[in-house]
Amino acid sequence: MERKTAMVTGASRGIGKAIAQELAGKGYDLYLTCHKNEMMLLDTKHMLEEAFGISCRTYCFSVCDEESIIEMFADIPYLDVLVNNAGISHVGLLTQMSYAQWQEVIDTNLSSCFLTCKYAVPEMIRRKKGKIINISSVWGNAGASMEVAYSASKGGVNAFTKALAKELAPSNIQVNAIACGLIDTDMNSHLSRQEQAQLVAEIPADRIGKPKDVAQLVGMLCGEPDNGYLVGQVITLDGGWT
Helix, strand or coil: CCCCCCCCCCCCHHHHHHHHHHHCCCCCEEEEEEEHHHCCCCCHHHHHHHHHHHCCCEECCCCHHHHHHHHHHHHCCCEEEECCCCCCCCCHHHHHHHHHHHEEEEHHHHHHHHHHHHHHHHHHHHHCCCCEEEEEEEEECEEECHHHHHHHHHHHHHHHHHHHHHHHHHCCCCEEEEEECCCCCHHHHCCHHHHHHHCCCCCCCCCCCCCHCCCCCCCCHHCCCCCCCCCCEEEECCCCCC
């Protein structure tokens, strides 16, 4: 019987690690990437293989590097699921942001989705099945002051998701995105306790989201029975915040 396979980018910690654990628990063999935290990713690999009896391969490189993406996909016979999770933020005034900083955010958050999809999709089309899930943000819809590049990149991810979904739906490939609200990850570690408390006061669910919340939704989108009619949606996961 053919094994189920999934790729998760940015999987060494936070949301990506939680997604990897969720999919491993569903029996997926995994391909995981990170940029810098190779030892953390290797620890995750060993933990998942031991706990769930799955196969896990790891790659450490920038998801904006096309040559590295090509080399990685040369190792991958096929993917059932692709989760584009890798992302970075930049907090600060637009006028104080360099072009290099802007480009790094856009490339990591948006161009990486283009690259992974470009090389994952042909085999999905050949097999007439596949799921692509892009991890986005509510700021891609609403925009966030002091996070212009991040908001722009996630708005791009949302549009990318909707357009690619229409392109691939005839091949039985479902493309969707999850627009996360405030999630307890290192990306939000710059917020003080007071700032977090003020934000929680605005969230009807009365708490900050956890990486596991995102992972469970990914698991639902990849679960059984298969819902092949859910196409091109940007699903908001924010505890009722927006």
